[in-house]
Amino acid sequence: MAIAFEKTRGLTDIPTHYCPGCTHGIIHRLVAESMEELGVLDKAIGVAPVGCSVLAYKYFNCDMHEAAHGRAPAVATGIKRVHPDNFVFTYQGDGDLASIGTAEIVHAAHRGEKISTIFVNNAIYGMTGGQMAPTTLVGQKATTAPYGRDEALAGKPIRMSEMLATIDGAKFVERVTVTTPAHIRKAKKAIKECFKVQIEGKGFGIVEVLSTCPTNWGLTPVEALRWLEKNMIPYYPLGNFKKPEEGK
Amino acid sequence: MAKVLMKGNEAVGAAAIEAGCRFFFGYPITPQNEIPEYMSRELPKVGGMFVQAESEIAAINMVYGAAGAGARVMTSSSSPGISLKQEGISYLAGAELPCVIVNMMRGGPGLGGIQPSQTDYFQATRGGGNGDYRVLVLAPSDVQELVDLVIEGFDLADEYRNPVMILGDGMIGQMMEPVEFKEREKRELPPKDWATTGTNGKRKPNIINSLYLNAEDLEKHNTYLQNKYNKMREKEVRVESYNVEDADVVISAYGTTARIAKTAISKLEKEGYKVGLIRPISLFPYPYDEFNKIKDDCKGVLTVEMNTGQMLDDVRIALNGRVPTYFYGRTGGMVPTPEEIVNKVKEIYGGAK
Numbered sequence: 001m002a003i004a005f006e007k008t009r010g011l012t013d014i015p016t017h018y019c020p021g022c023t024h025g026i027i028h029r030l031v032a033e034s035m036e037e038l039g040v041l042d043k044a045i046g047v048a049p050v051g052c053s054v055l056a057y058k059y060f061n062c063d064m065h066e067a068a069h070g071r072a073p074a075v076a077t078g079i080k081r082v083h084p085d086n087f088v089f090t091y092q093g094d095g096d097l098a099s100i101g102t103a104e105i106v107h108a109a110h111r112g113e114k115i116s117t118i119f120v121n122n123a124i125y126g127m128t129g130g131q132m133a134p135t136t137l138v139g140q141k142a143t144t145a146p147y148g149r150d151e152a153l154a155g156k157p158i159r160m161s162e163m164l165a166t167i168d169g170a171k172f173v174e175r176v177t178v179t180t181p182a183h184i185r186k187a188k189k190a191i192k193e194c195f196k197v198q199i200e201g202k203g204f205g206i207v208e209v210l211s212t213c214p215t216n217w218g219l220t221p222v223e224a225l226r227w228l229e230k231n232m233i234p235y236y237p238l239g240n241f242k243k244p245e246e247g248k
Numbered sequence: 249m250a251k252v253l254m255k256g257n258e259a260v261g262a263a264a265i266e267a268g269c270r271f272f273f274g275y276p277i278t279p280q281n282e283i284p285e286y287m288s289r290e291l292p293k294v295g296g297m298f299v300q301a302e303s304e305i306a307a308i309n310m311v312y313g314a315a316g317a318g319a320r321v322m323t324s325s326s327s328p329g330i331s332l333k334q335e336g337i338s339y340l341a342g343a344e345l346p347c348v349i350v351n352m353m354r355g356g357p358g359l360g361g362i363q364p365s366q367t368d369y370f371q372a373t374r375g376g377g378n379g380d381y382r383v384l385v386l387a388p389s390d391v392q393e394l395v396d397l398v399i400e401g402f403d404l405a406d407e408y409r410n411p412v413m414i415l416g417d418g419m420i421g422q423m424m425e426p427v428e429f430k431e432r433e434k435r436e437l438p439p440k441d442w443a444t445t446g447t448n449g450k451r452k453p454n455i456i457n458s459l460y461l462n463a464e465d466l467e468k469h470n471t472y473l474q475n476k477y478n479k480m481r482e483k484e485v486r487v488e489s490y491n492v493e494d495a496d497v498v499i500s501a502y503g504t505t506a507r508i509a510k511t512a513i514s515k516l517e518k519e520g521y522k523v524g525l526i527r528p529i530s531l532f533p534y535p536y537d538e539f540n541k542i543k544d545d546c547k548g549v550l551t552v553e554m555n556t557g558q559m560l561d562d563v564r565i566a567l568n569g570r571v572p573t574y575f576y577g578r579t580g581g582m583v584p585t586p587e588e589i590v591n592k593v594k595e596i597y598g599g600a601k
Contacts, residue, residue, distance in 0.1 A: 068336065078310035
């Protein structure tokens with residue numbers, strides 16, 4: 001019988017710990033498939049964050065580092081400087097990248113580190129149980145914002161892609177989501193393009209993926225997907241913010 | 249090889265390159281800026297790489313990346329910057345990554361000052377960051393020893409898969425002395441088959457990690473680390489001793505302070521006092537056994553430090569109440585003079601030689 005579909009070699013067989021309906025699984029698969037299809041899996045070195053995807057080092061079938069909270073871009077810098085011909089990526093959440101690790105991501109982009117970052121934004125601290133993230137929407141409830149995020153107290157949520165796109169060293173910046181098959185296809189295209197920017201030695205690339213957290217949002221998986229589309233996309237518009245010019 | 253005159257901080261850089269270090273990640277802070285400056289100038293000439301990080305935290309995490317990737321790598325800083333690096337040092341120890349970290353200590357607490365001190369002894373010898381771990385701590389007292397310990401430090405780091413800290417102070421970093429880069433024996437070191445280099449499709453993924461969510465696994469990991477530290481305690485104690493068995497008073501001091509103590513001892517000897525010296529070179533592992541050589545009727549052991557009494561704890565642990573202990577220290581960047589130490593020793597003698 002002809003094989004119609006195979007799981008990517010980019011993922012191990014270890015069952016993930018993610019909650020039902022969480023979109024980390026989809027994003028892991030897109031990252032793994034992209035590495036395999038671009039032929040860089042065997043020379044890939046990934047960096048896992050602290051947060052929900054802290055155990056990503058078990059799931060990606062390539063060499064991995066587990067970094068301290070927020071420091072993945074600095075760790076990746078060290079790896080890439082030692083192995084410039086290897087493919088180096090970080091996989092980070094919004095608490096990790098947009099709060100405690102802002103200095104590391106901004107300066108990795110600023111130096112034009114030839115690494116790729118997958119930034120999973122679900123507007124909440126998932127692993128620690130639903131605390132307010134820098135990306136939590138105004139009015140959105142969290143365990144440390146029980147009355148909803150108050151702009152007067154906590155400011156507005158931070159838009160990382162827009163900020164990083166202003167940095168010269170960042171050569172590819174795109175925000176995608178994975179709420180529908182069409183969005184998933186677009187997300188994969190963006191991830192592959194982002195990875196190519198590193199492979200071609202052009203500089204830093206990041207794909208922000210708007211993601212759901214049904215558990216901490218208190219919604220069913222399907223409701224969570226619709227909540228994301230209705231509430232997150234208007235504040236975090238999808239699209240490409242930056243890519244290398246043709247022929248450059 | 250002929251001797252060359254070098255400033256301590258520059259000698260650190262030269263020694264690191266001599267040892268095969270090709271990657272340096274750092275952040276400016278006085279009084280150690282000549283180290284990153286030297287590395288930024290010299291590493292490119294030998295095919296190496298210098299990166300000025302956005303912070304000490306980023307620098308130590310770059311070290312974590314580079315060390316995990318299999319490179320010989322170093323970072324340096326001074327006290328407040330070393331505090332910032334503690335997060336990364338804990339992860340390096342947990343993930344068993346070799347690297348050399350240089351601390352040219354300055355006065356504290358807080359921003360403190362920029363003059364020499366020895367106030368980070370506790371931090372250096374008790375781990376420093378979170379968790380139950382140790383780093384190998386080596387305390388040179390002249391520029392030649394600084395060079396030798398930096399070079400050996402890289403081998404020790406690789407042998408034990410553990411961070412090695414060179415604990416100097418602003419004075420040794422800023423001082424110029426003649427140094428020689430001696431021929432050294434090639435040490436047999438374990439292969440870095442654990443490093444992340446890409447699998448090339450030929451092996452299972454290598455994972456650099458300090459996370460063990462299962463309590464049993466974490467305890468096993470901790471026991472393994474403690475066994476490694478015990479091996480260091482057996483094999484890596486380094487100490488210089490002088491006249492310990494006969495001395496009526498023994499001075500214990502390390503680094504710059506030990507040099508001053510030596511001057512004090514020769515002055516005292518000329519006046520007929522019998523004073524010995526224990527100069528720990530490895531602060532972890534600590535040379536506790538050396539103190540067993542002190543005679544029971546020794547009038548006392550005087551610990552001299554540029555702090556308010558930190559190594560003093562280890563001296564007391566070593567003596568376990570057998571001999572009285574005394575302390576003399578200056579802080580804030582004030583350096584003890586030989587005369588001050590001479591007077592303190594005479595006080596312990598109580599007038600009768």
